[in-house]
Amino acid sequence: MVAACGKGGPLSDWDGVCHGALLVAAGVADVFLHLKAGPWDIAAVVPIVEEAGGRFSNLDGDRGISTGAALFTNGRVxxxxxxLVRTDRG
Structure with missing residues (x-):
């Protein structure tokens, strides 16, 4: 399952990042992409996702939380x- 916020997808009308990231941590979603995230949205859930075996980065592949974008995955993908996101951005 892919959950997206800010660019279509099942959570596109919802502004919070915690729910999507926690779906990844719980193994319900493989990917969660949030394109309008603030540092306050991301900071608390990064260790939860990572402790569950997932990964976090911004769209540059760095662990910075101040770029406005957050990619949470199950780690394998x-x-x-x-x-794919980089290619889509041009």
């Missing part, structure tokens, strides 16, 4: 999804 992170690099592939990041490459």
């Amino acid at each position: 992170h690099d592939e999804v990041l490459e």
